[in-house]
Amino acid sequence: MTAKINIQLNSAENIPKEFYLLKNKAHIIQNDAEAIQIAQNLAQEFKKEAAIRDHERRLPLIEIEKYSQSGLWGITIPKQFGGAGVSYKTLAEVVKTISSADSSLGQIAQNHWAFVEHIRLDATLEQQAFFFDQVLQGHRLGNAFSEKSSKTVADLTTTIEFKEDHAVVTGQKFFATGALLAHWIPVVAVSSEGKPFAALIPQHREGLTISNDWSGFGQRTTVSGSVTLDHVKVDLENIVPIYQAFERHTAAGAISQFIQAAVDAGIARGAIQETIDYVRQYTRPWIDSGLEKATDDPYTIANIGELKIKLRAAEAVLDLAALAIDAALAEPSEHHVNEATLLNAEAKVLTTEIALLAANKLFELSGTRSTLSELNLDRHWRNARTHTLHDPVRWKLNIVGNYYLNDIPPPRHAWS
Numbered sequence: 001m002t003a004k005i006n007i008q009l010n011s012a013e014n015i016p017k018e019f020y021l022l023k024n025k026a027h028i029i030q031n032d033a034e035a036i037q038i039a040q041n042l043a044q045e046f047k048k049e050a051a052i053r054d055h056e057r058r059l060p061l062i063e064i065e066k067y068s069q070s071g072l073w074g075i076t077i078p079k080q081f082g083g084a085g086v087s088y089k090t091l092a093e094v095v096k097t098i099s100s101a102d103s104s105l106g107q108i109a110q111n112h113w114a115f116v117e118h119i120r121l122d123a124t125l126e127q128q129a130f131f132f133d134q135v136l137q138g139h140r141l142g143n144a145f146s147e148k149s150s151k152t153v154a155d156l157t158t159t160i161e162f163k164e165d166h167a168v169v170t171g172q173k174f175f176a177t178g179a180l181l182a183h184w185i186p187v188v189a190v191s192s193e194g195k196p197f198a199a200l201i202p203q204h205r206e207g208l209t210i211s212n213d214w215s216g217f218g219q220r221t222t223v224s225g226s227v228t229l230d231h232v233k234v235d236l237e238n239i240v241p242i243y244q245a246f247e248r249h250t251a252a253g254a255i256s257q258f259i260q261a262a263v264d265a266g267i268a269r270g271a272i273q274e275t276i277d278y279v280r281q282y283t284r285p286w287i288d289s290g291l292e293k294a295t296d297d298p299y300t301i302a303n304i305g306e307l308k309i310k311l312r313a314a315e316a317v318l319d320l321a322a323l324a325i326d327a328a329l330a331e332p333s334e335h336h337v338n339e340a341t342l343l344n345a346e347a348k349v350l351t352t353e354i355a356l357l358a359a360n361k362l363f364e365l366s367g368t369r370s371t372l373s374e375l376n377l378d379r380h381w382r383n384a385r386t387h388t389l390h391d392p393v394r395w396k397l398n399i400v401g402n403y404y405l406n407d408i409p410p411p412r413h414a415w416s
Helices: 002-006 032-047 050-056 061-069 088-101 103-108 110-122 125-137 242-246 252-281 298-330 334-366 378-387 393-406
Strands: 159-162 166-173 184-190 196-202 208-211 226-235
Touching: 032 061, 032 088, 050 378, 061 103, 088 103, 088 252, 088 298, 103 110, 103 252, 103 378, 110 125, 110 184, 110 196, 110 242, 110 252, 159 184, 166 184, 166 196, 184 226, 196 226, 196 242, 242 252, 252 298, 252 334, 252 378, 298 334, 334 378, 334 393
Parallel strands: none
Antiparallel strands: 159 166, 166 226, 184 196, 208 226
């Protein structure tokens, strides 16, 4: 089974080298409105073959290049470094818009933005200037954070050993979303003191092997597979002490969760629109209704209304979380960071619920024919079920309840 899943492009060596070469510098987006407009234009294009890409597990090489060349991957870079410095509400709208068309594309850029924030928080000015410029040119950051065999998600076994003029990283990663398609892979490794660092390693570095062995039934084209590091040499100027972000009050954890919730909201958007389109075009009225069209069915109408209301509520809380993140970035106090974390936990619960509900209602309201394999509408449910498994919502409920009932502040890490 795995051999079939890996298809032709199962490692960086099988992808044409020119894919990683920048033919032109990326567009520089100037403001929030431009970012949203570009995302809307791209989403219309990305939606056209989203079902086919999912069915064939076709890697989105053309799409991902257009996506990063559009300038959207650089919109959170501060203005003093040449970026648009958009609000997090705008970033959420971009993520939702792209994810509603193809949630795999929405997820691939997720960790890119999270690591851009870590560079802003923890890197030196020289590192910021270099990597922000790389991103603005069109270079993509991947992800090699999680491991699948450790006791918990935070118990990392990948190590970083510091030498006199370089460091050496050794270990095995999984769930490495987007790493195969990235120019730089931020690898989280633990020092001998137990502190996590991010080593930003260029694609094709000796000892670095990235495998497209992601076999999940959803988010099929995120290339969330394995990264193997066999004594990979890393320049010291490419190492960022990301542990610092959680030793003080920062919005790093909230931002990581925020982008996850935005992807789920985008999945819900796409599933609801798919339901509306299908019911309008194909669904037949029920035999006992006496109606001419399924769109006149009062039960169907009420269900669409329920979905839209719950989506609006989830997105409204996500917007509140965005405002809280902006406040925490401007003034990283304990109050602001806690508020950002709590609101993101609430948004994660609501976006998870509406994504799963919308994907289920798609079939309930569309009817049996909507399950035909050639339509591949089940991708919405598979994507919702797969992506919402990130950071279980039962613990989000616990975080919020514990804060208000017992005055216990939310934990300070990337999964809260």
